Amino acid sequence: MQKQFSFLPHIAALSVMAACAAPAMAQTAGSNIVNVGWFHLAPQDSSETLRKNDGPRAGPVNGSGATVGNADTLGIAFTHFFTDNISLTADLGIPPTFKLDGTGTLAGVGKIGQAKQWSPAIVAKYHFGDANSTFRPFVGAGVTYVWYDNVELTDNFQRTISSxxxxxxxxxxxxxxxxxxxxxxxxxVGANYNFDKAWSVGLSVSYIPLKTNADITTELPAALGGTTHSSTSLTINPVVTFLSVGYKF
Known part of the structure; x- marks a missing residue:
């Protein structure tokens, strides 16, 4: 009987070790993960010359240009794993406000205007490693539909083009x-670090080749040519960083 009891501490120790070595089951087929964090959008931007399209003095506003500033916002992502390595993520967030500043002959205007950008995205990802890896890099590709609202032009810019x-x-x-x-x-591209079977932290960097056309309507009196239209194109091409905390359910 004495020898039998002497094995109990060893059995208990082995049980604890087995529990610690058990798979974390962090990102397996069927898993759903919600990430909440911070989006930082850094445009790699350029612009075409502003052009007056009709009426008197139609033509380019020589040397005019604009630049798009960085933006930050709260982001939310929902990920579903179809296999241990393949997932689909829906990226959402509070629409960031982008600010435009004049360049070239419009540099003296300062801020030209601002707009809110909506850009929900669907991204398919391949995760390296196995389902129970603590550190899991990934690559992905997808699509976003981008639109804008609350487009505002500053009074200073309106006065400039009016004149x-x-x-x-x-x-x-x-x-x-x-x-x-x-x-x-x-x-x-990015990676997730899994603390346990439920909680993780993620970091991703995305690139979006993006261009938008700006159409401006100016209400001039009939004696000065009446309503006139201007246009330009903005290449935004943002690099988007997403730092987040994830929860699996």
Whole structure:
């Protein structure tokens, strides 16, 4: 009997070791993960020259340009694993506000305007390693549909183009703008670090080749040519960083 009891501590120790070595089951087929975190959008931007399309003084506003500033917002991602290595992620978030500043001959205007960008995305990912790996890099590709609202032009910019389009005779003509919507591809790389079977932290970097056309309507008096339209194109091409905390359920 004494010898039998002497084995009990060894059996208990082996049981604890087995429990610690048990698979974390962090990212297996059928898993659903919600990530909440911070999106940082850094445009790799350029712009075409602003052009007045009709009426008196139609033509390019020589040397004009614009640049798009960085933006930050809260992001949410929902991921479903179809296999241990293949998943599909829906990226959402509070629409960030992008600010545009004048460049070239419009540099003195300062801020030209701003707009909110909506860009929900669907991204398919391949995760390296096995389902129970603590550290899991991934690559992915997908698509986003981008549109804009709350497009606003600053008073200073409106005064500038009013004066330019009227030959300096009027600076109070009002202008409004629209930005075109478009589909765009999404390319992403990143990794997840799994703390346990439920919690993880993730970091991804995505690139979106993105271009939008801006159409500006300026309400000039009939004597100065009436309503006139201007246009330009903005290449935004944002690099999007997403740092987040994930929970599996």
């Amino acid at each position: 330019s389009y009227s030959g300096g005779r009027l600076s109070t003509a009002k202008s409004s703008a629209n930005l075109s919507s478009s589909w765009a591809p999404v390319l992403t």
